[in-house]
Amino acid sequence: MSHALALHEVFSRPTYRADYAKAKARQICILCGRAAVSFRDSSARFEYTVSALCQECQDRLFYSRERGKRA
Numbered sequence: 894m895s896h897a898l899a900l901h902e903v904f905s906r907p908t909y910r911a912d913y914a915k916a917k918a919r920q921i922c923i924l925c926g927r928a929a930v931s932f933r934d935s936s937a938r939f940e941y942t943v944s945a946l947c948q949e950c951q952d953r954l955f956y957s958r959e960r961g962k963r964a
Contacts, residue, residue, distance in 0.1 A: 896953045900924055900946075913945050922947035 903923055906912060916923040920930050922945065929947035932938040940951055 896924075896950070900950075900954060916945040917942075922950050924950045 903909065903912070913923055916929075920928060922929045924946055927947055927949070929941055929945070932941060932948050937948055937951055940946065940955075944951075946954065
């Protein structure tokens, strides 16, 4: 399953609000479940406050592998 589809599945769950709150309280990623405490910059840290995605998941979803730039 693509990362975007996995994220869509997470956002579509009836338990999304509770899952989001738990992820934020535990400082984990809502998508992969790993720790979300280290971020590249303030923009990535802010993205976590919005999406609850760790740096690695943000990179997979938002950055092009070929160019290393935001998709």
